[in-house]
Amino acid sequence: MPASYCQRIVESFESRTDRVGMRIVGVPGSEVTFGEMLRQVRGIAANLQKNGIQPGDRVVLIGENHPNWALAYLGTLFAGAVVVPLDPHGEIETLTNFLQDSEAKLAFLDREQVGRFADIHAKLGREVPTVVWNSAHGFGEWIDTTLAGSEFPAAVLPEDIAVLMYTSGTTGKPKGVPLTHGNILAELEGVNYVLELTEKEKILSLLPLFHAYLQIVNLWIATVHGCEVGYLKELSPAELSSAMKEFKPTILTTVPRLWYLFHKKIFDAIAEKPTAVRTLFRAMLGLNGTLRNIGVNLGRTFFGQVHEGFGGRLRLAISAGSRFDEAVAIDFHKLGFTILQGYGLTETSGAATATRLNDNRVGSVGTPMHGAEVKINEPNSEGVGEVLIRGPIVFAGYYHNETATAEAFTEDGWFRSGDLGRFDKGGHLYIVGRAKDVIVLPSGKNVHPEDLETHYLKCPLIAELAVIGVADENERSGAEKLAAIVVPDFDYLRKEKIANSGEAIRHALDNLGRSLPEYQRVRDYVIRAEPLPRTATRKIKRFQLKQEVESGLIAAEPKAKTWTLSPADAELLATSSGKTVIAAIRQNAADTELVHPAMNLEIDLGLDSLARAETFATLEHAYSTEFTADEAAEALTVAAVIDLVDRHGGADSAEVSLDLNWGKIVRETNDEFPEVQWILRDRPAFALFAWSVYKVFNLFCRLFMRLEVQGGEHLGQLLAKVDNEAAEIHSFIICPNHQS
Template identity: 40%
Template sequence: MPTFYDRFVECAERRPNNIAVEIQNPDGLESYSYAEVRRMAESFGGWLLANGMPPGERIAILADNHPRWVAAYLGTIAAGGTAVPLDTAYHADQIAKLLRDSGTSLLVCDAKHWEIAREAVAGSEVQIVLTDSALRPDRRAGAPVSTHSGRSPEHTSGLLTTLDALFNQQYPNFSPVPRAPDDIASLLYTSGTTADPKGVMLTHANLLGEADAVFAWAHLGPEDAILGVLPLFHVLSQMANLLLPLVAGARAVFLSTLNTTELLKALRDRRVTAFAVVPQFFYLIHDRIFKDVVQKGALVRSAFRLMRSVTVFSRSVGLNPGRLFFGKVHALFGTQMRYLVTGGSRFDPQIARDFYSLGIDVLQAYGLTETSGGAFVNVENEVVIGSVGKPLKGVEAKILDPQSAGYEEPATGEILIRGQIVMKGYWNRPAATAEVLKAGWLYTGDLGYFDADGNLFITGRKKDVIILSNGKNVYPEEIEAHYLQSRFIKEICVMGMEGTAGTDKLYAVIVPNFEVLRQRKVVNAKEVIRFDVESLSAKLASTKRIS
């Protein structure tokens, strides 16, 4: 069975001069062709093998998104190793804990994280390879830069070598190390800050299974560009911004500086065709659109509402005038955009409806680190708002022990997933693995239900369930989502409070949306919110209403 790296090499041989990876810097663009990325990866991989790295050896990466991060990851896999991407927000003690747990022998880091890396490896046998110790002003090879300590990294203890030094070495006879489908390609940590960090073992079969499942849903090829703003240690980013583009022959685009200006510039200038990101980024763009409308005159606001209503009606009969009505809004995402995907956390259905009314589909997806990324996703022009869609090809799912919370309420239970995308297990955690992997099924710990068409709706987490004295199960996330329909509520936390026998009730802590209250010139905020809460409560079963 080929590996992820083998598929990348196929693309590099077919189109060696196509751009594989580029990073947008405030002062310019840094681009690398497939041939260049392959050369960098194989220089690193060749060096690992020349230094006797055995198959399966763990190589950790602690760096911001950059083509060199990609080269280190690819080189590790090409040499038969296991890549261990680390969260760049972790402190040195947390990094040290994960290095020990994974048995890492080598840490690749950039200059920005040099001091943390050096502190993390102190007293261990782990050595460091620095990604960017010798960069010219155009960020390619050249004069050395200094670390935060003011000393050149080449003269700092703990440093073994630099990628620049390795890129100057040639390994013309390099050949990727063959690996079995069940061998571990990547080790991703899900809880590195706890006393018991869990490393998710993703095999070569997992990675290619995920790629094949996504390609059955989306048609991506050399003409596509996928923008990545999430850090590459995040499973969504590793899947959407590394795995998929590099096995499809597409272009992966990264940002060196993350802000709204740079994001919109990349969407506009880099001919991006696919953008997968957590909901927060869509919220930022949504706020920008609707704040701009609020500042317009009454006539413009009325026309805006009318065109949205016409768009919603038109879409119900198979037409979409959104691009015609809201050309400037569509232009924010660039003229080539084909796929807008969100996942990683709950996506506010009202935000989804707002985008839909502008003629824009934001495709909500669902997956876990334990499923190699995505497992469910909506389909373009068939979006079911509030749902995460149907399973990807090759993915099976079912609801364990579904139970209804009341009359006409959907039967909800734990979501179980099976397929080639499901992890091998947790690294050195047999008990934790046995707890979630049973007879090939992954017990996700998430709760949900399927509608009649097979679309999955997530209602909460198993551990967050509130069990009332009458035996009814109540899921806070579902109730919170219902009350968040009030534009005057910014945040809400639902909890159960025990009373006398049979009188337990639900209560909530509410954070008002002061910005909306100010815009509406609301003085008696408490009464306005109370009215909204009571109105929304009337639409819920009595067991789900907050007091």
């Protein structure tokens, strides 16, 4: 076996010099052949040596996915130096700590990182030489330099460090993971037993390259096997769809969440079709699922349009990073897609287990890779315990952190993954969850949040959801209850004309909870307007969410958030209709010093269903118009309300008076509806009789039915707000059957 990964690259590139190795999809002239890649990589290595970089020195790499990212990565390895790939969207403080810890000698950056790196320099207290690539012209003179008497790749040993990666760090301080050339070769050897790759493969790069999982497929495997890699100009739905159709990938490397988005798009489109089409689709889905069990796949025949959306040539997809929802995996299997599951960590050079083309057990992460050993430590009665891993793919220990290294290994050398799993009788591994994420309830029951998240995400009102354990104020010290952090699907809410998302989500959570054991039901929830914080591989940062909930940041986030008014925003709010809408909102919402067009009426401004109704009634009265129920339900933001008012003539009106309350509404309605006249007519004898009945019935309920009234003071406050003159008359109209 060759001594280094770089020697394997040379053999691969020299055997196919004229073939295209990578390109930016949709950018003519961005193609780079393997022969040109080898020349440029050697030029970068020569320049690194010329600038004082010695074998073993650490070189930082920060930038978005791009062919130049791959060239800088390979050039650093060819020089015998250590690549330190970092998150281009990482916080300045975090990146500074990484540079300090790695003792970086040089940094490759894309142009977008130049300003941020100046801030890093200021915090670091020393200058780190930088090389900035220009996306249009590459590295310029760097790729053309050669040094007499120097040969690249430089000679390295299997135990020499090739890459220093910092773990995602969903909790605590991230740690440096050094992977050696020997680790990389062992991982490649294992992957070769799983994937049947040829040089005809086309791999579309979708996820950040700074993560180990993507480096395995997009760099390590692609370069050694001579596969073509396509990079996106930008990661957006439109660009992704266009790139799929143009590049026609045969392999996709993704995380489960991206497949969930694909799944939602496909099945939402089917839901819009006529009943006959939906019925036929379901029938073909079931038929192909049955056929696949006997080795026949008619997915491209039955669902050609779906496959064309992925380019029409997709042979297999590889998913890792987090657990895959079994129901979604089954649907894609029936659609004719082959999605292989992998499991591993940065510390195991990527994948330690994987499903196989001929043994793709849905819900499982497969069997151990060639050369890897996996076992369950101290399994419970259900066979669940911590997953332990051993073999040449496992790193030797954390960089500059002996304490963390000692904690990460058992006495006999097994790496502690921190994940809980079990094996079935066939030796397939199933990941249950993270040991540190398990929520222990006062009853002693253990709850795995990922299971509950999969269940509750069946609700179409919810875009994202995380289940965490929070302190239960009704239990003893330290006891926790289940709480959900919910990000609503605002597009769905708008489409279905659901205005009061909070109540709708509460009912949905309650209904879904009925099919769960009582101890697994969510007891509380918090609405969050922003996406959930996630790692590069889309894992939820539960530790951060728990801190935010316990400190009150999430509950207060909509009002605490910093809103910046653009000139266009300020212009919209300054219009006559904008001023009127703001005034109407302020009449019905507390603490609204700043109103921004993008604010959600419910989540950001705190308008409940009654306050929304009052706001729209005020605007209808002000402009002498009527909004339909659908129009009001679709207006979820301040900008949408202004647009609604403009469509009803507000744009052509001067600023109007908002002198209106419910008392005035009732009095003005008196002449229009005889029923209201009859209700409001002054009848002293009837009023005395009704009052007497009320007092007797109230006394009876309190004595014999233990009636207790809570919150009555709020009715008084509401009445005073509605009509000061009637503050002493406890009369209310109760309309419980409103939309919520």
